[in-house]
Amino acid sequence: MTVIVHHLENSRSQRILWLLEELDMPYRVQRYERDPDTMRAPSSLREVHPLGRSPVIEDGSHIITETGAIVEYLVEKADGKLGPPPHRETILRYRQFLHYAEGSMMPPLMALLVVGRLGLLGRPAKKTVQGMLDEHLDWLESELVERPYFAGDQFTAADIVMSFPLELSRSRAGLDRTRPRLIDWLDRMHARPAYRTALKAGGPYAYA
Numbered sequence: 001m002t003v004i005v006h007h008l009e010n011s012r013s014q015r016i017l018w019l020l021e022e023l024d025m026p027y028r029v030q031r032y033e034r035d036p037d038t039m040r041a042p043s044s045l046r047e048v049h050p051l052g053r054s055p056v057i058e059d060g061s062h063i064i065t066e067t068g069a070i071v072e073y074l075v076e077k078a079d080g081k082l083g084p085p086p087h088r089e090t091i092l093r094y095r096q097f098l099h100y101a102e103g104s105m106m107p108p109l110m111a112l113l114v115v116g117r118l119g120l121l122g123r124p125a126k127k128t129v130q131g132m133l134d135e136h137l138d139w140l141e142s143e144l145v146e147r148p149y150f151a152g153d154q155f156t157a158a159d160i161v162m163s164f165p166l167e168l169s170r171s172r173a174g175l176d177r178t179r180p181r182l183i184d185w186l187d188r189m190h191a192r193p194a195y196r197t198a199l200k201a202g203g204p205y206a207y208a
């Protein structure tokens, strides 16, 4: 069965295309463009799922939303490929980063976007939010001192999930070469052939 990915341009769902390429799983992309004024998804995405958010995948009768749940579903469908190697600590870190990317790292990144749009009014809050993000980035940098990938010695789907918050951090939250391991990790991710192929499949993506 071919998986259908409802993919919004310049969005988190780029990760799902990348994962499908890494898993070598057949898929079809249904692309959606953002409204140029509001940057919101078009209403047609609500016909797929009431939240009108991306990513959403369809696999036969299953319609699945939420990045982490989609990633778990696809890894399971691929018989565990790109899941964690069978090592207790690696499994725990894999699960941690699968939840952490959307649960802990994305909220301050979204807050930074909002306070940025408030201009002068947002300035006091910007410092606080940037401080929160710096804590995240410092911790993530220290994690990569210990191991080359987020879960352990091997590339896993946890790296794919972590890509979007770190790409956003580089584009709008000051992630630069002062955190060399994170930048090196991003460079390694972007050099993967499956990443490059997924970019072609997804269309506009401003964070590669």
Ligand SMILES: N[C@@H](CCC(=O)N[C@@H](CS)C(=O)NCC(=O)O)C(=O)O
Residues within 6 Å of the ligand: 008, 010, 011, 012, 013, 039, 040, 041, 042, 052, 053, 054, 055, 065, 066, 067, 068, 102
């Ligand atoms: N935590 C959700 C977030 C989904 C989400 O908010 N997606 C954004 C794309 S980056 C979206 O569809 N935005 C369109 C809109 O807000 O209209 C996930 O990871 O799947």
